[in-house]
Amino acid sequence: MLSSRSFGRTLDISPNNRLNIGLIGLGKQMTGHRTMLAGRPDVQIIGVCDVAGSRQELAKSEIEAAYAGQSGASTYKGCKTFEDFRELLAMPGLDAVVIATPDHWHSIIATAACRAGKDVYCEKPLVNTINEGRIIVDAVKQYGTVFQVGSQQRSEYTFRFAGQLARSGYLGDLKEIWVAVPQAAARVYNLPEEPIPPTLNWDFWCGPSPLVAYNAKIAPMGDPRNFGFPQWRDYFEFAGGGLTDWTPHHPNIAQWALGYDETGPTDILPPSQAGQLTWIWKNGVPMKAGMPYPGGNVAFVGTKGTAVAARGGFLKVTPDSLSTVVFRPDEDLLEVSTDHFGNWIDCIRTRRKPICPIEAGQRSATLGLLGNLALRFDRPIKWDPDHETLVGTPELLPLLSRTIREPWNLI
Numbered sequence: 001m002l003s004s005r006s007f008g009r010t011l012d013i014s015p016n017n018r019l020n021i022g023l024i025g026l027g028k029q030m031t032g033h034r035t036m037l038a039g040r041p042d043v044q045i046i047g048v049c050d051v052a053g054s055r056q057e058l059a060k061s062e063i064e065a066a067y068a069g070q071s072g073a074s075t076y077k078g079c080k081t082f083e084d085f086r087e088l089l090a091m092p093g094l095d096a097v098v099i100a101t102p103d104h105w106h107s108i109i110a111t112a113a114c115r116a117g118k119d120v121y122c123e124k125p126l127v128n129t130i131n132e133g134r135i136i137v138d139a140v141k142q143y144g145t146v147f148q149v150g151s152q153q154r155s156e157y158t159f160r161f162a163g164q165l166a167r168s169g170y171l172g173d174l175k176e177i178w179v180a181v182p183q184a185a186a187r188v189y190n191l192p193e194e195p196i197p198p199t200l201n202w203d204f205w206c207g208p209s210p211l212v213a214y215n216a217k218i219a220p221m222g223d224p225r226n227f228g229f230p231q232w233r234d235y236f237e238f239a240g241g242g243l244t245d246w247t248p249h250h251p252n253i254a255q256w257a258l259g260y261d262e263t264g265p266t267d268i269l270p271p272s273q274a275g276q277l278t279w280i281w282k283n284g285v286p287m288k289a290g291m292p293y294p295g296g297n298v299a300f301v302g303t304k305g306t307a308v309a310a311r312g313g314f315l316k317v318t319p320d321s322l323s324t325v326v327f328r329p330d331e332d333l334l335e336v337s338t339d340h341f342g343n344w345i346d347c348i349r350t351r352r353k354p355i356c357p358i359e360a361g362q363r364s365a366t367l368g369l370l371g372n373l374a375l376r377f378d379r380p381i382k383w384d385p386d387h388e389t390l391v392g393t394p395e396l397l398p399l400l401s402r403t404i405r406e407p408w409n410l411i
Contacts, residue, residue, distance in 0.1 A: 019095045020043075020046045020095045020096075021045055021046070022098075023059065023098050025099060025102070025105070026058070026059045026100075031225055033100060039070075046079060047088045048082070049083065049088040052201070052205075053081075053199040056083070058223060063079045064078065086112065090116070095119065097121070098121045100123045100150075102239065103128050103233070103238060103240070104209045104237070105207055106127055106128070107133070110136050111135060111136055111411045120146075120147045120148070121148045121341065122361070123149075124248030125239075125247065128240065131400050133362035133366065134388060135411050137362050146344065146353075147354070148343065149364075150356075153250070153297075154355045155338060155339060155343060157315075158315040159309045163257030163298075163334055166258075166300040167258070167259065168327060168331050170304070171307060173303045174300060176285065176287070177288070177298070178291055178292060178296070178301070179253075179287060179297070181243055181247060181368075182241070182245075183277045184375065186233070186236045188236055189235040189236070189238075191215035192215060200219065206237075206405070207405070208404040208408035209405060218230050218232035218238070240372050241372065245368075247368030247371065248368070251279070251287060251364060253309070254298060255363060255364055257300065257334070261360040261363060262359050263363070264385035266384075266385065268380065270380065276289050276290045277371055277374060279370075296308035296310050370383055377396070379393075381396075
């Protein structure tokens with residue numbers, strides 16, 4: 001049964017009422033999210049889900065301790081645990097979910113959440129294949145889902161200001177864009193087999209991907225705060241490497257500034273041909289993987305000036321006079337957000353599109369996936385962004401999708 005949010009209907013939640021949310025995937029990224037969300041007065045975490053029982057119990061205990069502390073009660077019980085995301089999605093009263101699983105699960109869980117009538121916050125990169133991204137986009141439109149992609153740099157002032165300078169023409173004609181992203185594709189899984197931890201459902205963890213030998217480097221157990229990010233990102237079976245991990249951040253800002261959230265590049269050139277991995281946007285502007293501007297994550301270079309932005313509040317513009325520009329209300333202004341989760345929650349109440357909606361997330365994930373093709377095969381890739389298909393390389397078309405292991409072909 002679909003919820004009251006389906007097909008764009010208004011959600012009857014007053015600002016004084018909390019939104020009931022569930023968390024899916026309780027690894028390192030979600031640890032920070034759940035701590036923050038448990039402290040927000042506008043949401044209530046009512047369920048958590050992970051294929052590792054130990055992570056379920058850790059999250060449940062800390063969430064309930066936080067709520068007990070807020071209420072002044074000695075104990076609080078009200079957060080349920082699940083191994084199967086479908087059971088969490090069936091919870092009575094659930095309004096929305098946050099998905100922070102490894103990338104290979106995103107498309108299946110996100111699509112199921114849309115069909116269940118839940119609004120969605122999904123970590124980036126949105127998908128492992130271009131075709132699955134289009135499936136999620138279609139589901140969001142069909143079910144009226146408010147869907148935020150976790151490209152949180154759109155909610156940072158420095159990136160928005162630099163992008164707005166480029167968008168509004170203060171930098172003159174754009175000559176090039178630089179983005180700090182790794183120029184390395186993922187590789188085929190090759191880690192040695194280790195004993196599967198007793199609290200982990202390893203078959204479920206692999207899910208739609210091939211069932212490979214367990215290794216703690218890609219799914220370490222214990223408190224996620226005690227180790228770095230797992231290495232599943234490095235293997236094609238589960239992700240696309242550092243490139244696909246970062247294109248939803250820095251190149252996403254370039255995409256936003258250009259107004260290309262619903263289109264993309266036409267050509268992708270490997271380093272052997274262009275000096276560095278390079279995307280050519282529809283307007284002919286090259287976006288280059290690298291950063292010749294010290295301290296920057298994104299650099300817009302125009303005929304009249306340059307704007308460089310980075311995390312941590314870094315912003316450097318030349319000439320200096322551009323740093324004091326006040327944008328006019330009649331300009332084509334980028335949306336303003338200072339709180340990425342807060343923006344999503346506000347949009348759930350108002351049914352507006354969030355600052356990084358599904359199409360934007362799909363298109364920036366596509367940038368990384370196309371870049372991987374150029375790197376893996378050391379060849380230029382021609383892309384038709386309007387029809388989302390490769391041009392002149394029919395032998396590569398199967399790589400726009402993947403074989404999903406049964407029984408997980410749910411989309």
